[in-house]
Amino acid sequence: MKKSVAASYCFLNKPVKSHRSNVVRDANLRWRRFRKNRRGFISFILFCVIFGVSLFSEFIANDKPLLLYYNGQIYFPVFKNYSELEFGGEFDINADFKDPYMQNLINNNGWLLMPPIPFSHSTINYTLPQPAPSPPTTENIFGTDDRGRDVAARLLYGFRISVLFGITLTIFSSLVGIFFGAMQGYYGGTFDLIFQRFMEVWSGMPSLFMLIILSSVVEPNFWWLLGITLLFGWMGLVGIVRAEFLRARNFEYVLSAQAMGMKNSRIMFVHILPNALSGVLSYLPFILGASITTLTSLDFLGFGLPSGSPSLGEILAQGKANLQAPWLGIASFLTLAVTLSLLVFIGEAVRDAIDPRRNTK
DSSP states (O other), rough: OHHHHHEEEEEEHHHHHHHHHHHHHHHHHHHHHHHHOOOHHHHHHHHHHHHHHHHHHHHHBSSSOOOOEETTEEETTTSSBGGGGTTOOOSSSSTTTTTTHHHHHHHHEEEOOOOOOOOOOOOBBOOOOSSSSSSOOOTTOEEEEEEEBHHHHHHHHHHHHHHHHHHHHHHHHHHHHHHHHHHHHOOOOOHHHHHHHHHHHHHSOOHHHHHHHHHSOOOOOOOHHHHHHHHHHHHTTTTHHHHHHHHHHHHHHHHHHHHOOOHHHIIIIIIIIHHHHHHHHHHHHHHHHHHHHHHHHHHHHOOOSSTTTTOEEEEEEEHHHOOOOOHHHHHHHHHHHHHHHHHHHHHHHHHHOOEEEEEOO
């Protein structure tokens, strides 16, 4: 009897240990495959660089100086608001560094260093050569919108918001999708049957119209939009995770763990889940692209972020309303097209790296 128990214990723990080492080895192998895909790997690098740059939008596009030297003191207006009185002004209000009067006061007793794009996403250029929307110039390289705001600055800030929204939605929807897919696949039976019927009904609802209706109930913000889009964005991964768990729940090490009395939660999320992550990873770039497209669509229709927020969809809507200003539609369309293309190339490279039918050399 003791020998039988010991054999069962070794049978349970050896596959778990080798399974974990296999996961690490497979991850390294797939990463090498991914790097060999030049288009996908270059797209990954470009996307990370562009997104990384957008995270520092305040240092690239801002109407406040990055550095200001006045009367022997150094100021950092990009981090803190300063009063006009500190620079010789007449009023106790926040200094407007685009005002020629303030610029003269500062230049007479110091200097200031402006960002490459001296406009924030909400800054209105009152010195345009013609009524807004104005075409591209050396001052506004992508022109201005119909309110005189710099398009390049709004694209930079809008890209950051779109990607942050997409990443956040991808993370939350993946967690929800993985949880319900794991529950379905592991327990099966009645729970699986009932939840599949629910999925069929829920996925058959017109999600875009439902999002529009929910967005019109209250004035949406970032987190409100995230919540209502999560209602429909979690279903994509359920089928993939469910299939992996249905396949893995009959493996010998899973049956041995159940026989030894191991908790179902540990079996599911410690021993089976790593097998399911391969299919999940190949799907994430496409979920991210779909999330960005969803936010852009809502903003284009006027049911997205609050009015005035920098958004790719809002600039697209302005391009539609101002056909005499083609730079609006072209700039936003190219930004969205490049972003989605990079994500598609990354997704294809991840899928090819994970595909077990490919050559493993």
